[in-house]
Amino acid sequence: MVSCYSDQKYTNIVHNKNMNTVIFDLDGTISDPAEGITRCINHALAELGHPTYPESDLLKYIGPHLNITFSELAGLKSKADLARAIELYRERYIPIGYKENRLYDGIVDILDELVDTGSLLCIATTKRQDIAASVLKYFGISHYFTQIHGCDLDRSKADLLRDVISDSILGKRPMVMIGDRDTDFLAATEVGMSSIAVQWGYGRSEEYELASDMVKSPVDLPEAIVRNAQQVNAPDIATRRR
Template sequence: MPAYDYLVFDLDGTLSDPAEGFVNSMNHALLAFDYPTRPASELVPHIGPPLEITLAKLTGSEDGPHIQALVDKYRERYGASGYAENTLYPGISEMLERLSQKDGIRLGVCTSKRADFAERILKQFGLYHYFEFVSGGDVGIAKWQQLQRLLADNRISKRALMIGDRHFDLSAAAKNQLPSAGVLWGYGSRTELDEHGPAHLFAHPEEILNII
């Protein structure tokens, strides 16, 4: 029997690289409210956390309605073109294809990104059919709450492995007493991931196959 019955993947920084669409959409939102645009080097480290957290940090604002308006402006561009600017990490398609052929392994996605955007990205890369579910986030919903709901709804079991590139993914799993794994091709450093005690650290997508 495999050690895990569900493999739950983060999207941004784990399955695909959102950098171009993220940077362009973030600057679209900032410019719309008269904030200075930022170079990619300043914005890319913010990939991963929920949008409202990132926009609050970038603007220094604690005004909830204002932050929501910024999120809406980001999503305006992201929904029109930003999602299509994602690129797939090498080896992801092959890894998912091989996982889909393994008995007793079920696949899902849990992302802070809104579910409809996540589904569009997966479909554009021909990956959507590999996953039983796509759990998307929204303002005020943390990833640990998404996993909590998946458990409560029996969409996953306690033998689910959360796989992601940032500490948010690993800490969300820990809060629900789930094991986690970090990937090193995304936006989190080895140090960031190690601090949260992952059961596995993967340097290449094909290494995920080794655990089953």
């Protein structure tokens, strides 16, 4: 977990328990990474001697863990084979692919509004944490986020949400998860958190139905956050882990 609590922007609001903790997914929620992710998937497949795919066939893999991607596309099952595929994916993604990416229109204005009105923002992504931090730095938006939670193959998105809930500052506020895929909404449900589906990402309509609420545009997010943010108790999390 990367923390930015020391950032001067938050010194006057970090202890305000009356505002919300807003947890954002990254890919398909804050930015559109389709070009980079699909090219890197095909790079790995080609290096492994497997057929490559048109970009449109790979969009459904934006969001889930990479082990799911390569298990389905290349039939890989062993940890060693999956690790090799992911290594080849990152061989292109880390120097090049993460920049083949664009922020969604209007998202920076909303991040600015949320922070200015006292919300604390976090990232929870299935990307590796250092890679997620590089994406935010590339776009110049790292300063909006008090924490960045990323993971490799051994942790789920629900585990990341539990980390936020257990935080001594973030966990004291009403909170909500914002994302575009079923993995976001199912993780929120697992830990007793409400969620908001953004309809500009890569989820399907049946995935959006798993969320507590949904929005069509970034400008709709502030009101949806007010409607849905709620306190999640850490003792409940301990029970759900067992």
